[in-house]
Amino acid sequence: MRVLHVITGLGVGGAELQLRSVLQHTRHDAEVVTLYNPGEVAEMLSRDGVRVRDLGMTGNTEIAAVLRLWKLIRQGRYDVVHTHLYRACVYGRVAARLAGTPAVVTTEHSIGRTHLERRRMTRGVQALYLGTDLCSDATIAVSDTVADRLVGWGVRRDKITVIPNGVDFDRVAFDEADRARIRAEFGIAREVRVVGVLGRLDPNKRFDLVIAAMAPMLDATTGLLIVGEGPDRERLEGVAREHGVADRVLFTGERHDVAAMLSALDLFVASSAQETFGLSVLEALSNGIRALYTTCPAMAGIETDRARAVPGDVAGMRREIASELARMGSPQPGMSTGLPRETVPAIRERYGIDAVTGRIDDLYDGLLDRRAQRSPRSEPLVADAVASAEPAGGDR
Structure with a gap:
């Protein structure tokens, strides 16, 4: 089966990295088209052997892009076109139909x-x-929360299938050598307790809340690691300065070595105001560290003492983080910090990337089977004359 994935951009982000994980485990022949911004994830996909093409869009309302995408899809004679993210949905679904x-x-x-x-x-x-x-x-919702919101928007319930994001456990596994390497890179001693956040530096992530909550606890024995890059970085650095802890809050910038960064931490905090899944929490737990989160639909129905929901305000978060630090005990010079690493079996059972990708592949098969029962493959709906439209953009 030939599948074309259409995505808005391929910079580093949750949806983009999830697409890469799926393509590493699919049983079908897959290619990718990005509307614009063939960033770091495009390079990763190309190294994986996946063909990636850039449609070369330069604006939000570029109608000619529909024709370029239509031509690419028509020439490829794909069995399935799978769209990801809003703009790709708007352009890709129309062009595919x-x-x-x-x-x-x-x-x-x-x-x-x-x-x-x-x-x-x-x-x-x-x-x-x-x-x-x-x-x-068909629409895949990554959680029941997303499915309910789609129905509230007006999408038919019978078109929606809930398939969660998947976790590639090998990609996020704990490694003692990586822990030592990352701590050495950032000048963090073995005995320092490190709390960390991970994700795009965006106001919705509310990393400023974590900085404010931790400010009274940050000293020579306790640090905060902010892993990621984004438009909110300058403001967050200002928040750290305002609280007098700029030297205790380390900004790593964009990192692709997720397992290594998680391995360097002793506690993970997810502070988003809104969240539709919460993959970073699952990755942290899969690395073996404890996690606190303000919202995480993916944890619904998962019973574990390794993670818990916490208040989304400074006082409440400060109380909960302090409780976790107290669990670790007093740091001892030269001694490694943190609690023993433990994973959560229920997460592996529910969110393994192989099982998740298998469900997506099965959805494709089911749709094509139903189509075959109804009628033979339909012919393209646009006149052949349009085939002379401008080219679809370059490969990566």
Whole structure:
């Protein structure tokens, strides 16, 4: 089976890295088209042997891009077109349906209460999403929370299948050598207790809340590691200075060695205001460290004492972090910090990347089987004359 994944961009992000994990485990022949920004994840995919093409969009309302994408899909004669993220859904679903693709699938990664991928959910945004949803055969929601929000938006419940994000446990496994290497890189002594956050530096992540909560606890024995990059970095650095802890809050910038960064930590904190899944919490737990989170739909139904929900305010978070630090005991010079590493079996059972990818592949198969029972493969719906449209963009 030939599958084309269409995604808005391929910079480092949750949806982009999840797509890479899926493609590393799919049983089908897959290619990727990015509307623009063929960033670091495009390079990773190319090294994995996946063909990646850049559509070369330069604006949000580039109608000609639909024709370029239509031509690419039509020439590729894909069995499935699978779109990810809002703009790719708008362009990709229309182009795939016009090209006569047998099955069109959408994955909705990030629909919040008030925003869709950091885009405020205006009536226009909603209308465009729902209008192009008519071109999609099925929508994958990464959690029950996302499914309920989609239904609230107007997507038919019978089109939605809940398939969670998957965790590649090998990619996030604890490694003692990596722990020592990362701590040496940032000048962190063995006895220092390190609390960490990980993700795009975006206001929704509320890393400023963690800085403020931890400020009274940050000293020679306790540090805070902020792993990631984004538009909120300058403001967050200012928050650390305002609290007088700039020398105790380490900003690592963008990192691709997730397992190593998690291995360097003793406690993980996820402080998002809104979250549709919470993959970083699962990755931290899979690395063996304890985790605190303000919201994490992925933890629904998972019973463990390794993670718990905490208040989304400074006082409440400070109390809970202090409790976790007290568990670790007083740091001893030259002695490694933290509690023993333990994983959560229920997470491995529910969120293993092989099982998750298998469910996605099975969805493709089911859609094509139902299509075959109804009618033979339909012909493209756009006149052949359009085939002379401009080229689809370059490979990576």
